[in-house]
Amino acid sequence: MKIASKLLLSTAALMLAGALPAAAAWKPQKPIEFVATAGPGGGTDNLARAVQSIITKYKLTDQPVVVVNKGGGSGAEGYIYGKASAGDPYKVIFGTSNAWQQPLVSKVAFNYTDLTPIAAMAQDEFLLWVKQDAPYKTVGDFLKAAAASEFKMGGAQSKDTDEVLTRMIEKAARVKFTYIPFKSGAEAAVQLAGGHIDAHVNNPSESLGQWRGSTQRPLCAFSPKRLPQGPKVTTSEGWSDVPTCVEQGLAISQYEQPRTVWLPGKVSPEQAAFYVDLMKQVQATPEWKEYIEKTSQVDTFLTGAAFDDFIKKDLEHVKQVAGEQGWLVK
Amino acid sequence: MISRRALEIAAAALTGIFGVVVIISSIDNGIGWSSAGVDAGTFPFLTGVIIVLGSLYNVAHGALGRGTLANVRIAITATEVRRLAGLFVPAAIFVAVIPLLGMYLASAGYVFAVLALPRRQPVLRALVIGAATPLALYIVFERMFQVSLPHGALAAAFGF
């Protein structure tokens, strides 16, 4: 997933700086439904609720906003619901890269082309985590040990972002892992703390508490440059002290999980423009910045061609990994 | 009206068919062991087989009229069938019209019809309960807990 981050940043800046489109003539006439493709408490659910509370606080629209959870089937429930609501501009679907990745590897009855892309807001980073008292201090040590015995790598769900990244590490470092899928990253974190698995690739927010509590620590971040400086997590270290994986000699320069926003298919361009604009206004608030910081995500905003481009590149990439692993559905 | 034996056989046949469906759909998921561990279809397949075997046993048992309930010959009498239908049929109609009328209209109509038509309750009381039910639903679900109940195709046609 080598997206030129310059392109990404400049597009985002352009979007923010540029004049808001005056053509956003369409306005909602009845309550809007936010569909979170995750159960209550999941990252996507939190995002949808944060956006909802910001919209309500600043009265960004006259109509009430209701959040509905449709997280069954790893989010497929929500996307299928979006597909079935074609032409209905009052359903906004909040998801992840699952929207295009899941149809590749499972026989689910939707594809991202059934939906109208609005934006990608906020990206979750990935890090390589090991148990606090593990003997290896660097990625090099870790991979050497992994080559000697088959390590158990945990992660959330199967054939999803975590496993894709695990398989990418296998390939880049020529090692073999046993991947054990759990329901969520939080569960994988606890399994690592208990020593039942050897490593996982959780997002910062999923393992923050565990790092602070000295049960596990990050070895490297799958990011082109170090994570932004923030408050210290442990007494001595913060996110920016974690080296990138490339620095440590593991050649995976970028891997991240975007939070995506969609409308059902067959809505008018004016309707889509309204929501793009709405999300932009949300992103400009201090509450949004606070949300991003507290959940240790990276603030981005992709829409239009930039978003399409992002999806295409990511899709190509995942197709390659899935093809090598024999996951592609016939 | 319906004999115990017929009912036992029908139930066992129902569970058996479910078992067969489970077996067939689980074969798609793969059975056995692969590099990704126990295949996804393995456990559903085994449960399907167990359900089918159990159902076969229950069919035989029911047909022979064995078991603890063997002395009960008639399972459901004609009056009982009428009473069952009296509850279930209106409920099924209620559920069937929800997509068209929406939850509020459908529930009002359902309550009113069930209470007033068999003359169990005075018409006025049926009207009051019929009107109060959707109102209570609206306040609790739509207003307090922000759960949007279906408004129905009819309401959508009028722009709600």
Next chain:
Amino acid sequence: MENLESLLHGFTIAVTVPHLTLMVVGVLLGILVGVLPGLGAPNGVSLLLPLTFGMQPVSAIILLSSMYWGALFGGSVTSILFNIPGEPSSVATTLDGYPMARDGRPTTALATAFGSAAFGALVGVILITFLASWVAQVALAFGPPEYFAVYFLAFASFVGMGGAAPIKTVVALGIGFAIAAIGIDTVSGSVRLTMGIDELVKGVSFVVAVMGLFGIGELLIAVEEEFSARAVSSRVDWKEVFRALGRLPQHGIALLRSAAIGCWMGITPGGPTAASFMSYGIAKRFSRSGARFGTGEAEGIVAPETADHAAGTSALLPMLSLGIPGSATAAVMMGGLMIWGLNPGPMLFVDQKDFVWGLIASMYLGNIVAVALVLLTVPVFAALMRIPFAVIAPLIVIICVVGAYSVSNSYLDVVLMLGFGLVGYLFKKLHYPLAPLVLAIVIGDKAEDAFRQAMLMSKGSLGIFFANGLVTTLVLAGMALLLLPLALQLLHLSRKPGEAAHERVRII
């Protein structure tokens, strides 16, 4: 006692007018969502969540956890009065609670349930207060094989206890397992058993199944038996509330045993549902009145309710100290913690003393507030039983329909629920046991996941279930519970053939 000091400090935070008000508001809202099936604590809590963004974290968690207590209590109300469990953990309460209420003793049933629930919650909070750090360590010892062993233990203690025909029990269990498998499989990521219905990829929610099987199914049984003719005479009787509470100490052993089971299952990943089933199963086996379970026995209410609340309370501990949510509601609260800028994990107890101990103090107070409020409502709820059947029946149908719909705003769920209603009637009529079916729906897929994860770790060797003392003990205990009654029955049968005539009474 450092903990005691911290707790006293916590009380100074919790006992303020705004916090006490929040508790009352939270509990009342909780009772309401608990009583309405389909809404449930997770919905209520996630709905309140955005309101709490501007609050102090400790105030926010007091509001949300009070709502949780209220919902736990409220969930038992519909189970007892109408045989509709609003939460998975109240299914076991219906087994004796509903017969007792139908027998004309709804007040007794409700008061017994609330009293024992309060006791269970109290034991859970005491455990959290004094053993927090130790408990957190215990929970870490559980990997996939141990998870599986815990689920196995829960199954073993509950299944095989019933008097129903064994093959019918097996079929019911199998159907439950198959229903649990519908949807996306965690371990392989593939879609299973959707039978051509795309929307089934989300799986079949437990609430949908239970509302049909128990709610509609029971309604059909009731009309058929012309239950409508027998109006239940239940006076609004305040004295009975206290008399029922006064009788609780008679069940001292059951209370203690159930609280212990509840705490154990709350800390380990079993959770409240498995706890209530296991406690009921064990009580049935070891209690003196065990043979009469299923006919409205008080101890059959005490056992699941105590365990449910002990587990529900102690399930908050792994959430705070490890970041594993022990229940769906805990998962939502954990999302809240993150948004308030707190990170669940081992350091929470060190970094955020005020928050943690304020919460623990509020658990004592919140439960007292909840019990007081809920006991006040007993006569009101009991009076619902006096509404003529002809009126209450369509209302129950509407509650089930709306409840099934609101689980995930899906019309398909409503249709499924009605279908489950017919199945529930048929099964009940023919003495297929429903409780094992429900237990299989709730924990069947979790048990399967844990088993397959363990197999991945061991590369297919079953030896992993005997790899250490903990897992070996759990597996052996499960096997003993499974085989013991069989052995006893064989012994019994060889001596007294033809004793099976009593079977009718005991079937649940």
